[in-house]
Amino acid sequence: MTVECNIDTPAEAGALIRAQRTEQGWTQLALADAAGVSRKFLIDLESGHDRAELGKTMAVLAALGLSLSTTTPIPRGREHDPERRDYAATFTDLIAKKDFEFAIKMLADYASASLKAGRPLLQRSPQLKDLRWSAALAGITNYTAHLLDQPAPDWTRHIQPLNEAWMPAESYRTVREPMKQLTQSETPHELAVMNVFIRERSLATV
Structure with missing residues (x-):
């Protein structure tokens, strides 16, 4: 049974990314290169810095094979x-x-x-x-x-x-x-x- 967890804070997002990076065997530098971000950005993200840019955060998640989900429909249209x-x-x-x-x-x-x-x-x-x-x-x-x-x-x-x-x-x-x-x-x-x-x-x- 899969247990869904909410990510409610930058610290929780950072902890998840750091844990997944370690589990998958990525160094910070390698993951940063794969996601197209700087190592400094990744360090800030993993430490829960609350000003991390969403676009770059999504790129890091994608590089780890992770995504965000919601039960609320995503707005569509022009x-x-x-x-x-x-x-x-x-x-x-x-x-x-x-x-x-x-x-x-x-x-x-x-x-x-x-x-x-x-x-x-x-x-x-x-x-x-x-x-x-x-x-x-x-x-x-x-x-x-x-x-x-x-x-x-x-x-x-x-x-x-x-x-x-x-x-x-x-x-x-x-x-x-x-x-x-x-x-x-x-x-x-x-x-x-x-x-x-x-x-x-x-x-x-x-």
Whole structure:
């Protein structure tokens, strides 16, 4: 008889992963390489660090042949599938609600989903009233097109660079000067020319 156990905390997830890794004979380095994560991430995950990223955690579980299950049906449909999401409508709604923190998360989702789909998903202008977010989406669209070695959609050529440097993160929190400098130094060219600054690693594409 199989006994089902709930995983309710990061510590429990870490303990399970460590036990399974040991039982299957993986070293931390070998498992990290197989899952495509750093050894430091795996160490943090096994120790129950509560800020471990879910995507990387799922990759580690998959490498061990493990998966998560639920008795609650998983939501389906366009809004739950990054490659089918209507990003123009999503950003219009989030900006109207001033949910800027989630809007920034959606910038990263848009970049990742575009790369996974093999094309920039915004082929038409999102027609946002906020010029800053239009510039950000144009920059990310050009960035993903460049990585995919494709021409950028025509609408991006009609979006003008901002008059002043802008960091989307400043929409909802204060960004200290050292972080501003780091962000500017690690922003992809396609965003920097729009005067929008987001670290490449924050786009979850590398």
